[in-house]
Amino acid sequence: MTDIAALVARLPKAELHLHIEGSLEPELMFELARRNGVAIPYASVEEIRAAYDFSNLQDFLDIYYVGMNVLQTEQDFYDLTRAYLERAHADTVRHVEIFFDPQGHTDRGIAFETVMAGITRALDHAKAEWGMTHKLILCFLRHLSEEAAFETLEQAVPHLGRIDGVGLDSSEMGHPPSKFARVFAKAGELGLKRVAHAGEEGPPEYVYEALDILKIDRLDHGNRALEDASLVKRLADAQMTLTVCPLSNLRLCGIEKLEDHPLKRMLSQGLRATCNSDDPAYFGGYVNDNYVRTAEAIGLDAGEIIELARNSFRGSFLEPAEIDRRLAEIDAAIAG
Ligand code: ADE
Ligand code: ZN
Secondary structure, three states: OOHHHHHHHHOOEEEEEEEHHHHOOHHHHHHHHHHHOOOOOOOOHHHHHHHOOOOOHHHHHHHHHHHHHHOOOHHHHHHHHHHHHHHHHHOOEEEEEEEEOOHHHHOOOOOHHHHHHHHHHHHHHHHHHHOOEEEEEEEEEOOOOHHHHHHHHHHHHHHOOOOOEEEEEOOOOOOOHHHHHHHHHHHHHOOOEEEEEEOOOOOHHHHHHHHHOOOOOEEEEOHHHHHOHHHHHHHHHOOOEEEEOHHHHHHOOOOOOHHHOOHHHHHHOOOEEEEOOEOHHHHOOOHHHHHHHHHHHHOOOHHHHHHHHHHHHHOOOOOHHHHHHHHHHHHHHHHO
């Protein structure tokens, strides 16, 4: 193990940008397809992996929405979430803030309750077993209408004790944050945190809309904010957390090679950047792989790697006392 890999492995961290449906590994997809008698357009696990060759976000999303068809029962959602949490635990992740896409399930006849029950049972199990804490973030699919998002929020109301925030994901171009102004305002009134994918493929203007119109508490990706110096200054001054996903950016061709990734530049410009896996089953690495491969490609030093781990807790939706406790665990891990 390299020095960087050893440091990353030892550091307690939070993962703040993880789509649970994007953690569906080909092996589990195959098993669930068989278990549920669902047809998938692949003959083998190798064929599934070979299909994961994307040129942009939409290429990936087309495959991602087909993959999730195998998820049918409460047990399927439990198995999916449990498998991710085991990977996260092995990566010294102590806190997770997980996205889920209910419309990807309810639109094919799976009850909202089934999705919630399976995911929360696995989260509760990880808390009891390892003390791993969690938050759950319901994402609206932005290629669908705001009316559909309102219907989903309505379905979530009986579950608000288990849902901490709303997010905005799926096809960014042509679906600006402003399209969801009213439903985000309603989510705010319900006491939910607000996050949104912006600046992954979309222009800096979409980041401004996420800040000014959606009133986000955290920015998912945000890479293209770097094109606008005054926006960078605003994000840095506000200490807005960016949930950056380097291997995702590479696989979706936001960058040509990992050596071009702007994570070091983000930190040096005072942005509160974090390092996350996005859809690890599709993009070739869980959180520690994202840290290590990026650090090696762009030359992050130990201080920068530790800062990313600290930022992951600072940018979480944990209570301040809990954040302090986790930051102290980082200090202990470094000292030890
Ligand atoms: N849904 C799952 N992963 C996504 C991503 N990286 N961007 C937008 N929507 C997503
Ligand atoms: Zn994402």
